[in-house]
Amino acid sequence: MPGGVPDPLIAAKHGHIGRPVSRIDGPLKAKGAARFAAEFRLDGMVYAALSYSTIAKGRIADINIAAAQAAPGVVLVMTHCNAPRLNPPPKFLSQNKAAGGDDLPVMQDERIHWNGQPVALVLAETQEEADHAISLIEVAYAAEPAATSLSEAIGKGTETGSFMGEPLHNEIGNADKAFADAAFTVDSVYRSPRHNHNAMEPHAATIVWEGDRLIIHDATQAVAHTAWSMAQIFDLDETDVHVTSPYVGGGFGGKTLWQHQILAAAAARLSGRPVRIALSREGVYRIIGGRSETEQRVALGSDRYGKLTALIHSGITPKSPNSALPEPFIVPTRSAYAVDNMTLDVQVCTLDMMANTFMRAPGEAVGTFALESAMDELAEKLGIDPIELRARNEPDKDPVGGVPFSSRNIVEAYRSGAERFGWDMRNAAPGSRREGEWLIGMGCATATYPYYRMPGAAARITLSDNGRATVDFAAHEMGMGTSTVQTQVTADRLGLPLDKVTVRYGDSTLPGVILAGGSQQTAAIGMAVMSAYNGLVGELLKLAGNDSPLAGLKPDEVVGINGGLAHRNKPERFENYASILTRANRHELVADGTPPMPFELQHWSMHSYGAMFCEIRVNAITGEPRVSRFLGSFDCGKILNPKTAASQFRGGIIMGIGLALTEETQFDERNGRIVNPSLADYHIPVHLDVPEIEIMWTDIPDPHTPMGAHGVGEIGITGTGAAIANAVYNATGKRVRDLPITLDKLF
Numbered sequence: 001m002p003g004g005v006p007d008p009l010i011a012a013k014h015g016h017i018g019r020p021v022s023r024i025d026g027p028l029k030a031k032g033a034a035r036f037a038a039e040f041r042l043d044g045m046v047y048a049a050l051s052y053s054t055i056a057k058g059r060i061a062d063i064n065i066a067a068a069q070a071a072p073g074v075v076l077v078m079t080h081c082n083a084p085r086l087n088p089p090p091k092f093l094s095q096n097k098a099a100g101g102d103d104l105p106v107m108q109d110e111r112i113h114w115n116g117q118p119v120a121l122v123l124a125e126t127q128e129e130a131d132h133a134i135s136l137i138e139v140a141y142a143a144e145p146a147a148t149s150l151s152e153a154i155g156k157g158t159e160t161g162s163f164m165g166e167p168l169h170n171e172i173g174n175a176d177k178a179f180a181d182a183a184f185t186v187d188s189v190y191r192s193p194r195h196n197h198n199a200m201e202p203h204a205a206t207i208v209w210e211g212d213r214l215i216i217h218d219a220t221q222a223v224a225h226t227a228w229s230m231a232q233i234f235d236l237d238e239t240d241v242h243v244t245s246p247y248v249g250g251g252f253g254g255k256t257l258w259q260h261q262i263l264a265a266a267a268a269r270l271s272g273r274p275v276r277i278a279l280s281r282e283g284v285y286r287i288i289g290g291r292s293e294t295e296q297r298v299a300l301g302s303d304r305y306g307k308l309t310a311l312i313h314s315g316i317t318p319k320s321p322n323s324a325l326p327e328p329f330i331v332p333t334r335s336a337y338a339v340d341n342m343t344l345d346v347q348v349c350t351l352d353m354m355a356n357t358f359m360r361a362p363g364e365a366v367g368t369f370a371l372e373s374a375m376d377e378l379a380e381k382l383g384i385d386p387i388e389l390r391a392r393n394e395p396d397k398d399p400v401g402g403v404p405f406s407s408r409n410i411v412e413a414y415r416s417g418a419e420r421f422g423w424d425m426r427n428a429a430p431g432s433r434r435e436g437e438w439l440i441g442m443g444c445a446t447a448t449y450p451y452y453r454m455p456g457a458a459a460r461i462t463l464s465d466n467g468r469a470t471v472d473f474a475a476h477e478m479g480m481g482t483s484t485v486q487t488q489v490t491a492d493r494l495g496l497p498l499d500k501v502t503v504r505y506g507d508s509t510l511p512g513v514i515l516a517g518g519s520q521q522t523a524a525i526g527m528a529v530m531s532a533y534n535g536l537v538g539e540l541l542k543l544a545g546n547d548s549p550l551a552g553l554k555p556d557e558v559v560g561i562n563g564g565l566a567h568r569n570k571p572e573r574f575e576n577y578a579s580i581l582t583r584a585n586r587h588e589l590v591a592d593g594t595p596p597m598p599f600e601l602q603h604w605s606m607h608s609y610g611a612m613f614c615e616i617r618v619n620a621i622t623g624e625p626r627v628s629r630f631l632g633s634f635d636c637g638k639i640l641n642p643k644t645a646a647s648q649f650r651g652g653i654i655m656g657i658g659l660a661l662t663e664e665t666q667f668d669e670r671n672g673r674i675v676n677p678s679l680a681d682y683h684i685p686v687h688l689d690v691p692e693i694e695i696m697w698t699d700i701p702d703p704h705t706p707m708g709a710h711g712v713g714e715i716g717i718t719g720t721g722a723a724i725a726n727a728v729y730n731a732t733g734k735r736v737r738d739l740p741i742t743l744d745k746l747f
């Protein structure tokens with residue numbers, strides 16, 4: 001910490017941190033014993049189905065529900081005519097507690113705001129009956145002109161976007177002049193399409209009212225945010241909303257609060273019955289936001305040695321009128337390279353569409369595609385190896401923020417990655433390697449994602465006189481290993497074996513407001529657990545009193561070890577937890593911790609890094625691209641659990657393969673309709689698309705973060721698109737700047 005001491009767990013050599021502990025939730029999932037949101041079964045429960053608008057803007061002129069109401073099993077048909085009065089959802093990030101993608105009113109009037117907006121909800125005794133009844137509803141619309149064409153929307157005017165409260169615009173020096181004066185330049189436009197969320201588990205919730213108490217079993221990465229937001233919408237006391245989310249089948253930024261939970265809660269209130277709502281795959285496309293398309297210009301100027309003199313990264317992305325999150329594609333560029341003249345700018349135009357939202361590495365995923373493709377283009381123009389070009393432009397402090405980096409070993413990640421991957425086998429001349437029908441190429445790119453630590457975290461440790469500890473926090477397990485890693489962290493802090501620690505999470509009644517987002521949940525909880533532990537140690541020393549071998553010691557003189565506390569340097573001065581509590585006649589001891597504000601972010605420029613290496617085979621006859629090898633060499637501080645971290649890296653890279661080669665939401669610009677809302681038509685990578693992915697890391701701890709760790713959840717998707725595009729260029733001599741890189745764009 002600035003002015004403080006590094007987290008002692010960084011130096012712990014024989015603890016649980018850094019061990020490849022298998023997921024503690026794994027056996028429950030394999031046995032089917034882990035209960036997901038759509039698997040809660042409540043007495044008298046009914047099933048919901050939704051009808052979605054087929055126009056982008058206008059109003060409902062007439063809605064005929066008679067046939068649906070008369071259909072078998074139907075309990076309720078809800079439209080704007082009979083929905084209870086609700087407040088609009090607070091917009092994402094407002095007050096650090098809001099979970100909603102936008103603040104449009106939910107089924108409160110006849111207005112239509114996007115093609116796919118829910119216009120009716122049916123409750124029935126079975127899902128099949130609800131789905132059938134929904135098909136009987138007839139809606140007549142009065143359509144109005146809608147903004148659904150990107151070029152027309154741009155023509156109507158744009159404004160500078162903002163992200164996390166900061167304008168998406170930075171300027172240092174004079175980039176235009178430096179670019180005009182540069183000896184070597186590249187200047188290209190890169191495009192990325194709209195993307196939709198496709199978590200394995202579609203969004204779902206099981207909801208019941210107990211009097212004026214609202215209970216929601218949700219699939220969410222924001223339990224406490226959802227509880228608070230639902231309290232605002234339904235005019236309830238925050239403590240009267242209880243959200244649980246013990247397991248989430250993938251989140252990626254999309255598992256937050258959308259209309260389905262609100263509508264299902266409203267219908268549960270109207271009908272007096274518990275409600276289960278499970279979106280179909282199509283439903284996810286209609287009412288869950290995704291990533292917006294981008295059009296990005298990257299212009300680089302350099303001297304003949306490859307020293308960057310100018311960097312311009314600018315462009316356009318649409319957002320819906322009521323959403324808070326334009327795609328912030330310039331964020332990774334702010335701290336990428338040492339350059340004195342830089343202009344970064346995101347212009348935003350408005351489309352009548354589903355609100356866009358977070359999707360794994362919002363900004364970095366597509367921003368690094370443009371920036372790192374351009375670096376490859378410049379390297380080729382200069383005749384310099386692309387890794388060497390990056391090394392020559394390695395900054396010694398953050399070029400925009402001016403502060404030093406907390407820990408940045410990207411050059412080392414490239415060096416070790418290049419060695420493992422066999423980068424020296426690459427021939428810089430495109431199209432020079434061929435085996436039969438297959439052209440083979442190699443490419444690399446930098447991966448990066450910021451270190452965040454959002455305020456609001458808290459944790460509670462309960463220590464029992466039987467020597468066991470329980471730690472509680474309102475966090476989430478989306479399959480990434482939260483419960484496992486936090487068990488390791490707590491066990492190491494306290495000096496307990498793993499099986500003496502129980503972690504409880506996924507419940508809004510537990511302490512803290514913690515988002516499983518921004519790749520910061522692990523750091524946020526880790527800091528909260530550290531605060532709680534510090535409080536616990538103070539109390540334990542008081543309880544130990546003068547008869548203990550610990551008598552007279554101060555909290556910073558002891559460590560948790562062997563099931564108790566010991567003097568840092570004189571381990572014989574030791575007393576175990578059970579003994580301290582028993583002598584003090586205490587059954588248990590509870591300590592709450594609230595971490596300090598993320599002061600580290602004011603002192604340091606903090607990021608996760610990676611060097612991505614791709615080998616691709618492109619069929620010379622058909623143009624079919626196949627990733628044949630991939631290596632991610634990461635620099636993400638101390639790796640807390642090699643097994644779960646490697647899975648996060650691999651998962652991100654697989655999503656990056658989709659971004660590079662297959663994923664594209666087809667948005668009909670005539671009417672704003674998404675026309676490929678299914679996994680048959682929207683192509684995510686399957687096993688045959690994914691080669692063996694090698695993962696390695698520097699494991700160099702950051703002295704300024706809890707446990708020395710950086711986030712690992714999102715970085716894998718960053719840099720991957722460019723590494724693949726650069727490999728495609730090396731294989732074929734064809735530079736594709738328009739994602740996805742499909743075979744029709746190659747030959």
Ligand code: MOS
Nearest residue numbers: 252253360517518
């Ligand atoms: Mo991440 S897109 O913040 O879940």
